[in-house]
Amino acid sequence: MEALAALWDGAFGSPFAFWSATLVRATPLLLLGLAVAVAFRAGVLNIGAEGQLLLGAAAAAAVALAFGDAPRLVLVPAMVLVGALAGAAWSGIAALLRRRYGVLEVISTIMLNFVAAAMVSWLVRGPMQEPTRVYPQSSSFADAAHWPFLLNGQRLHLGFALGVLAAWGLWWWLEHSAAGFRVRAVGGGARAAASAGGVDVGRTISRVFLLSGALAGVAGASEVGGVTWALYEGLSPGYGYTAIAVALLARLDPRWILVTAVFFGSLDAGAAAMQRDAQVPSVVVQIVVALVVLTVLAARYVHARRLAQRAAPETA
Amino acid sequence: MIELGVLLLPFLEASLRTATPLGFAALGELVTERAGVINLGLEGAIIAGCFGALAGAGLGGPYAGVLAGIAAGAAVAMVFAVFVLALRADQIIAGTAMTLLALGITGTLYRLVYGAGGAALDTPTLAPWALPGLSSLPGLGPVLFTQPLPTYVLYLLVPALLWWMHRTGAGLALRAIGEHRAAAEAAGVRSQRSRAAAIIFGGAMGGLSGATLVLAQVGTFNEGMSAGRGFIAIAIVVLGRWSVLGTALAALVFGAAFALQYLFQAMDWALPYQLFLAFPYVLTLVLLALLRGRAAAPLELGRQD
Numbered sequence: 001m002e003a004l005a006a007l008w009d010g011a012f013g014s015p016f017a018f019w020s021a022t023l024v025r026a027t028p029l030l031l032l033g034l035a036v037a038v039a040f041r042a043g044v045l046n047i048g049a050e051g052q053l054l055l056g057a058a059a060a061a062a063v064a065l066a067f068g069d070a071p072r073l074v075l076v077p078a079m080v081l082v083g084a085l086a087g088a089a090w091s092g093i094a095a096l097l098r099r100r101y102g103v104l105e106v107i108s109t110i111m112l113n114f115v116a117a118a119m120v121s122w123l124v125r126g127p128m129q130e131p132t133r134v135y136p137q138s139s140s141f142a143d144a145a146h147w148p149f150l151l152n153g154q155r156l157h158l159g160f161a162l163g164v165l166a167a168w169g170l171w172w173w174l175e176h177s178a179a180g181f182r183v184r185a186v187g188g189g190a191r192a193a194a195s196a197g198g199v200d201v202g203r204t205i206s207r208v209f210l211l212s213g214a215l216a217g218v219a220g221a222s223e224v225g226g227v228t229w230a231l232y233e234g235l236s237p238g239y240g241y242t243a244i245a246v247a248l249l250a251r252l253d254p255r256w257i258l259v260t261a262v263f264f265g266s267l268d269a270g271a272a273a274m275q276r277d278a279q280v281p282s283v284v285v286q287i288v289v290a291l292v293v294l295t296v297l298a299a300r301y302v303h304a305r306r307l308a309q310r311a312a313p314e315t316a
Numbered sequence: 317m318i319e320l321g322v323l324l325l326p327f328l329e330a331s332l333r334t335a336t337p338l339g340f341a342a343l344g345e346l347v348t349e350r351a352g353v354i355n356l357g358l359e360g361a362i363i364a365g366c367f368g369a370l371a372g373a374g375l376g377g378p379y380a381g382v383l384a385g386i387a388a389g390a391a392v393a394m395v396f397a398v399f400v401l402a403l404r405a406d407q408i409i410a411g412t413a414m415t416l417l418a419l420g421i422t423g424t425l426y427r428l429v430y431g432a433g434g435a436a437l438d439t440p441t442l443a444p445w446a447l448p449g450l451s452s453l454p455g456l457g458p459v460l461f462t463q464p465l466p467t468y469v470l471y472l473l474v475p476a477l478l479w480w481m482h483r484t485g486a487g488l489a490l491r492a493i494g495e496h497r498a499a500a501e502a503a504g505v506r507s508q509r510s511r512a513a514a515i516i517f518g519g520a521m522g523g524l525s526g527a528t529l530v531l532a533q534v535g536t537f538n539e540g541m542s543a544g545r546g547f548i549a550i551a552i553v554v555l556g557r558w559s560v561l562g563t564a565l566a567a568l569v570f571g572a573a574f575a576l577q578y579l580f581q582a583m584d585w586a587l588p589y590q591l592f593l594a595f596p597y598v599l600t601l602v603l604l605a606l607l608r609g610r611a612a613a614p615l616e617l618g619r620q621d
């Protein structure tokens with residue numbers, strides 16, 4: 001009971017808990033959830049959001065450290081752009097491996113996650129380490145590289161606004177554009193999309209992969225620019241994996257991802273408080289994430305059976 | 317080159333030792349995949365096996381640890397089997413969820429039972445065991461026959477699986493389900509039951525893999541210590557072209573890739589150690605790209621009911 005109270009207080013107990021803990025943790029989950037959703041919509045199982053986030057974070061941090069004297073109006077957009085490019089480049093490797101060599105993207109993206117983690121570990125102990133060479137982290141960014149806060153006195157930052165914008169944009173693109181229709185067609189059935197719709201499946205899949213990586217890269221830029229103001233090794237406590245649950249629970253609908261990202265953000269914020277106040281380990285969240293995914297899978301089965309029975313009541 | 321000669325035998329010995337858990341996991345996954353099911357929950361079975369081994373060894377010694385590891389891996393696979401076979405869930409997503417679940421449960425239990433700091437745990441381990449006679453053979457004798465018990469089990473598992481898969485009715489039925497399930501069913505094979513058995517065998521081998529990792533290699537438990545070995549094992553099956561001998565050979569290659577970091581540490585080269593941490597994962601990508609194509613994959617692999 002004490003643990004549950006701590007969980008609730010940590011997520012919703014005060015305005016500060018909501019605006020500065022829950023929504024701040026929801027921000028990467030929102031961007032990553034969108035990244036996973038757009039890929040899954042096209043049938044691309046990108047499990048690599050975690051690595052793409054790390055690459056985006058490292059690239060944005062490099063820009064922030066190299067051009068600290070640039071005006072904020074230039075520097076922050078540059079961090080977004082470079083983060084997106086780095087994330088897309090990382091997912092581009094998996095896209096290329098799938099298109100040219102038929103490598104299962106589930107395997108390649110997971111391998112790339114480990115490589116990305118090793119790379120960041122090297123960066124913060126090597127070329128990007130802070131000058132005293134004591135801590136495995138980069139120097140702190142100059143003020144110009146700190147992303148603007150959205151509310152006075154709260155830690156909610158620009159990244160959340162970008163996430164909301166991306167959610168709306170992605171929804172519109174998927175539902176109302178020709179390219180979005182092709183994505184959905186490929187996800188619905190690649191062979192049918194190719195033969196009946198004349199869709200270039202390989203190309204569509206590669207593009208979706210790049211878009212997915214770019215969104216995850218922005219999430220990385222947003223973490224270093226809006227939260228940590230430096231590059232750290234343990235930047236992400238597995239946000240990339242939680243994002244899979246965020247996307248699946250929202251049934252891959254960008255509008256619902258807004259809701260599920262805040263839900264998981266509150267769990268994360270609450271779990272941190274729970275660990276602090278009630279000594280319940282925060283890895284519990286990972287169990288909840290997995291159970292949500294499994295519940296979605298089970299619910300799908302029940303739903304499909306009900307549809308089948310409705311379609312053929314006399315044989316049921 | 318004298319230095320290299322002194323280093324070579326320990327390197328080969330370490331390669332074989334690190335290849336052993338990969339070999340168990342990959343051979344188990346091979347059986348699962350030959351039945352047409354891809355189990356990405358293998359990583360979860362391995363970490364469950366690690367934790368089971370820790371708990372079991374603490375209570376009843378290293379052999380109890382091995383058994384507990386196998387049981388824990390099989391339990392994870394059983395849940396996966398329920399979702400994939402009974403609830404007809406997507407194999408990839410269900411497998412990923414099982415891995416997350418097992419990582420979360422083991423991490424939570426570990427912190428609850430052994431404390432947040434996770435102080436260095438002394439687990440009773442399986443020491444290398446020199447086979448009398450064989451281990452004193454010239455050349456590779458000491459490398460091959462001064463190993464902990466699980467490696468010897470692996471030596472026996474390879475021919476046993478070869479025989480079972482190609483010389484028994486059950487093995488033939490399993491391969492038939494993986495290639496053409498409807499035809500196999502028409503011939504009287506109970507495909508659901510065989511698939512369940514194949515999944516659980518794969519999970520048990522994943523658990524044994526985790527137990528080997530803890531009891532014969534690392535000597536302790538860390539959160540997330542499976543470190544992607546389950547996914548690498550799946551890649552090993554691809555690289556082994558879904559054959560028993562090919563898979564065993566590919567596992568050996570990856571054992572060497574992991575052992576390389578010990579070799580380079582010993583050589584004292586001025587390269588960042590992260591390069592060697594990343595090496596097995598990069599190698600996986602490169603080899604998968606080189607051996608392109610799914611030509612050898614079971615035709616039913618990954619197909620949702």
